[in-house]
Amino acid sequence: MKRPSQDNGRALTDADAETPSAHAASVPGGPRTADTDGSQDRAPVVVGTPGSFARGVLDERHTALIERVRRATPYPPAHQRALDALLDEITKGSIEPLDDAEPGADRWRDEPYYGQRWADVPFLWAESFFYRKLLAALGHFTPGPWLGIDPFAPFKNAELAGSKVDDELSALDRLPALPPHEQDRTLLLSSLWGNRADLGFQLSAGEGGLGDRVQGLVVDDSDALWEILATEKPRGPGGPGKVCLVADNAGPELLPDLVLADHLLATGRAASVALHLKPYPYYVSDATTADTLACLDRLTGASGRAAAVGERLRDAVGDGRLILRSHPFSCAPHPYDRMPADLREDFASATVTVMKGDLNYRRLVGDRHWPATTPFAEATAYFPGPVAALRTLKCDVVTGLAPGTLAELDAGAESWRTSGTHALIQVRS
Numbered sequence: 001m002k003r004p005s006q007d008n009g010r011a012l013t014d015a016d017a018e019t020p021s022a023h024a025a026s027v028p029g030g031p032r033t034a035d036t037d038g039s040q041d042r043a044p045v046v047v048g049t050p051g052s053f054a055r056g057v058l059d060e061r062h063t064a065l066i067e068r069v070r071r072a073t074p075y076p077p078a079h080q081r082a083l084d085a086l087l088d089e090i091t092k093g094s095i096e097p098l099d100d101a102e103p104g105a106d107r108w109r110d111e112p113y114y115g116q117r118w119a120d121v122p123f124l125w126a127e128s129f130f131y132r133k134l135l136a137a138l139g140h141f142t143p144g145p146w147l148g149i150d151p152f153a154p155f156k157n158a159e160l161a162g163s164k165v166d167d168e169l170s171a172l173d174r175l176p177a178l179p180p181h182e183q184d185r186t187l188l189l190s191s192l193w194g195n196r197a198d199l200g201f202q203l204s205a206g207e208g209g210l211g212d213r214v215q216g217l218v219v220d221d222s223d224a225l226w227e228i229l230a231t232e233k234p235r236g237p238g239g240p241g242k243v244c245l246v247a248d249n250a251g252p253e254l255l256p257d258l259v260l261a262d263h264l265l266a267t268g269r270a271a272s273v274a275l276h277l278k279p280y281p282y283y284v285s286d287a288t289t290a291d292t293l294a295c296l297d298r299l300t301g302a303s304g305r306a307a308a309v310g311e312r313l314r315d316a317v318g319d320g321r322l323i324l325r326s327h328p329f330s331c332a333p334h335p336y337d338r339m340p341a342d343l344r345e346d347f348a349s350a351t352v353t354v355m356k357g358d359l360n361y362r363r364l365v366g367d368r369h370w371p372a373t374t375p376f377a378e379a380t381a382y383f384p385g386p387v388a389a390l391r392t393l394k395c396d397v398v399t400g401l402a403p404g405t406l407a408e409l410d411a412g413a414e415s416w417r418t419s420g421t422h423a424l425i426q427v428r429s
């Protein structure tokens, strides 16, 4: 079922999704904390260098995505022409601003990259603006019949409806048979590997049962994460606090994220979970409120324990323990070190902020070519409050590897950074 992009029940307009605060604190060319110490030399910002992963995304994935979107939904001629124009722009042209008539175009007016080649500007910015232009081409923010229609809904709906999801959800029935610490580990790893677009609930007792999912971990700070969340640890006056969970993809990744959120609430690790979603469709699979509601429907429509979890999550939304957020900065073309004050405050007041997925990792560490052994704490020193990253590696950017681990990875398959075969759980307390 397609739900228009919505936030609290009303269709989002671009004005909602790109309030000045979303960009005011992220004015390009503005003060970059990370650059003032000369880190540009030590950790250059990722751009579309020939032969790089980023260049492959810009030249191949984006062009292929336009054709996938075109085939998935019967768009009218005007939208088809707009897609043709976007395809020309990203393959032959330079970066053009949004049309003046596009809702919210004024908030992109002062960006500094127009007239440049897509491959020459920060990769994070180029990708982000590509998705914004794709939505513009399809009238996502334009009042009319296509307002709020998610161009990626066909892909997301198909993933969620699949019988593989039924099999994975039924595996939840075996969770109570595991000892508590194994339940913790299984659900954390399921959320982690869900970023590789499989739910990972296939449970089995004991460490060895998780097979390559454990072997693929290049950093595992999970003990530190559970320590931050420990219920027996003396807490502040109010006991357990708020956990911010910054979601990534819908469907097969969001389901285990929601099950983990339920687990944190049910085991007293969190009094509330603030689930950060995207205010509009982004990066194909990124989760919106509509996708979250579809996942809750999928859970409650399943059998056994999955249905019970779904009902508990619905209740948690209703009584304010599961808080859905869709901050405009979640779709901003900048790293988190430019987040606006209200978002900074939300993270600062959390027991821990859990960042899911590759894109959030890139934004967290500034989308830079850090030396891979750079401490995660150094690359995230600006971040307010404790932060954890649960991410499968899908691009060149990585920090916090032990020298021995890096040597071993570099001695193996060249694609370890981008193939999704490896993952990390990193914590900065």
Ligand SMILES: O=P(O)(O)OC[C@@]1(O)O[C@H](CO)[C@@H](O)[C@@H]1O
Binding pocket: 057, 061, 127, 195, 248, 249, 283, 285, 356, 357, 358, 359, 360, 362, 394, 395
């Ligand atoms: O955040 P996710 O979903 O884990 O991964 C998103 C991502 O890997 O896909 C893009 C390439 O298609 C990358 O630029 C981006 O980081």
